[in-house]
Amino acid sequence: xxxxxxxxxxxxxxxxxxxxxxxxxxxxxxxxxxxxxxxxxxxxxxxxxxxxxxxxxxxxxxxxxxxxxxxxxxxxxxxxxxxxxxxxxxxxxxxxxxxxxxxxxxxxxxxxxxxxxxxxxxxxxxxxxxxxxxxxxxxxxxxxxxxxxxxxxxxxxxxxxxxxxxxxxxxxxxxxxxxxxxxxxxxxxxxxxxxxxxxxxxx
Amino acid sequence: xxxxxxxxxxxxxxxxxxxxxxxxxxxxxxxxxxxxxxxxxxxxxxxxxxxxxxxxxxxxxxxxxxxxxxxxxxxxxxxxxxxxxxxxxxxxxxxxxxxxxxxxxxxxxxxxxxxxxxxxxxxxxxxxxxxxxxxxxxxxxxxxxxxxxxxxxxxxxxxxxxxxxxxxxxxxxxxxxxxxxxxxxxxxxxxxxxxxxxxxxxxxxxxxxxxxxxxxxxxxx
Numbered sequence: 248x249x250x251x252x253x254x255x256x257x258x259x260x261x262x263x264x265x266x267x268x269x270x271x272x273x274x275x276x277x278x279x280x281x282x283x284x285x286x287x288x289x290x291x292x293x294x295x296x297x298x299x300x301x302x303x304x305x306x307x308x309x310x311x312x313x314x315x316x317x318x319x320x321x322x323x324x325x326x327x328x329x330x331x332x333x334x335x336x337x338x339x340x341x342x343x344x345x346x347x348x349x350x351x352x353x354x355x356x357x358x359x360x361x362x363x364x365x366x367x368x369x370x371x372x373x374x375x376x377x378x379x380x381x382x383x384x385x386x387x388x389x390x391x392x393x394x395x396x397x398x399x400x401x402x403x404x405x406x407x408x409x410x411x412x413x414x415x416x417x418x419x420x421x422x423x424x425x426x427x428x429x430x431x432x433x434x435x436x437x438x439x440x441x442x443x444x445x446x447x448x449x450x
Numbered sequence: 451x452x453x454x455x456x457x458x459x460x461x462x463x464x465x466x467x468x469x470x471x472x473x474x475x476x477x478x479x480x481x482x483x484x485x486x487x488x489x490x491x492x493x494x495x496x497x498x499x500x501x502x503x504x505x506x507x508x509x510x511x512x513x514x515x516x517x518x519x520x521x522x523x524x525x526x527x528x529x530x531x532x533x534x535x536x537x538x539x540x541x542x543x544x545x546x547x548x549x550x551x552x553x554x555x556x557x558x559x560x561x562x563x564x565x566x567x568x569x570x571x572x573x574x575x576x577x578x579x580x581x582x583x584x585x586x587x588x589x590x591x592x593x594x595x596x597x598x599x600x601x602x603x604x605x606x607x608x609x610x611x612x613x614x615x616x617x618x619x620x621x622x623x624x625x626x627x628x629x630x631x632x633x634x635x636x637x638x639x640x641x642x643x644x645x646x647x648x649x650x651x652x653x654x655x656x657x658x659x660x661x662x663x664x665x666x667x668x669x670x671x
Contacts, residue, residue, distance in 0.1 A: 266634065267634045268483060268634075269478070269479050269480075269481075269482040269483040269634065269637065270479050270483070270557070271479065272478040272479045272482065273475065273476065273477075273478060273479065273562040276475055276478065277475060328534055328537075328538060329534075331530050331533060331534055331537075331556050331559055332527065332530045332531070332534070335526055335527075335530055335559060335560075339523065339526075368522070368526075369526070369560045369562065369565055370560065371479045371480075371557050371560040371561070371562075374556070374557060374559065374560045375557055378556050378557070421646070421650075422649070422650075423645075423646045423647075423648075423649035423650040424642075424645075424646045424649075427472070427475065427642075427645050428642050428643075428645040428646040428649065429642070430642075431638045431639070431641050431642030431645060432638065432639060432642040432643075434638045435635040435636070435637075435638030435639040435642065436635070438634045438635040438638055439635045442633065442634070442635065
């Protein structure tokens with residue numbers, strides 16, 4: 248149990264997707280102008296990662312891993328090079344399903360998410376979650392915890408960045424630094440802060 | 451305007467004037483993650499340029515046959531197939547670099563730059579234009595990647611491409627490596643400063659004050 252908790256913490260803080268691994272930065276930067284949209288994005292990423300990483304774990308180990316098809320008489324077969332296409336497909340399907348479920352049962356939440364949901368299909372952080380899961384040989388439970396943890400970390404980071412950026416409206420910045428430039432510097436400072444969380448996972 | 455001139459502009463525009471990383475906010479994820487040394491930055495830049503150019507070509511050739519409703523899936527599958535080829539080539543011939551790049555080669559699939567250019571340009575233009583545009587964008591991306599990679603390696607380790615350039619303090623020289631440069635925050639700072647530098651020279655790229663920004667269309671991935 249403590250192992251899982253520390254895995255969660257390290258996925259959320261020490262290995263924070265946008266700030267220390269630079270994943271999902273495009274949406275991280277593009278949708279952090281307002282706090283409301285940042286919260287929506289954060290929740291959506293957490294949901295999709297929490298579902299798609301364990302799902303990809305099942306698919307990878309049941310169909311694609313070397314020797315996984317031994318039961319069908321293809322013991323030698325190594326389909327792991329197909330992982331990328333399979334993962335993308337699963338993520339796209341998860342996003343679509345999530346959208347349908349939300350639309351049916353929580354129409355209000357669905358309306359609030361708006362365009363962010365389909366965009367998540369091409370979110371690098373989500374695909375990276377699945378690729379890391381394969382590379383680090385997580386078990387099913389571990390991959391679920393890892394997916395939720397990374398999603399939570401992303402949510403925390405994007406909401407914090409949005410909060411900081413909305414204060415920048417009152418700052419008198421040099422013209423060249425306005426917008427993208429200062430956002431990078433802000434993200435760098437936040438990244439310094441998150442680096443100090445790295446110790447938390449070790450405790 | 452002659453056609454040759456047109457192609458030349460398409461090729462060189464994305465280098466600085468329309469740079470994909472600093473102006474279009476595309477493909478930033480990988481730009482920051484792989485720039486701890488010049489060698490990885492270079493490999494990533496070459497892989498991305500190859501994938502980008504080929505996928506733009508392929509998608510542009512079949513652009514009239516892709517139904518609009520499923521075009522995203524078609525595009526992603528084409529890109530993913532090309533990425534798998536590159537990944538296998540790297541694993542076969544450059545295993546060291548392939549390990550250093552870890553999952554980032556696979557992540558070219560979701561690199562916003564590739565999808566962004568196919569979505570915005572290759573879908574409407576004939577193959578040779580699309581490929582020139584993609585190649586130019588790839589070069590612009592490579593430029594930023596290599597500059598940042600070189601700065602981080604030089605200041606962080608005192609080397610360039612693994613060759614010692616600055617004499618290290620431990621070896622009797624004067625240079626003390628800044629280990630911060632190899633940490634993630636430095637990549638953000640350097641890219642922020644690069645954006646500032648480019649926008650100071652080309653002031654037309656500077657963004658308007660924030661109130662107007664809210665109305666502007668958000669670039670998606």
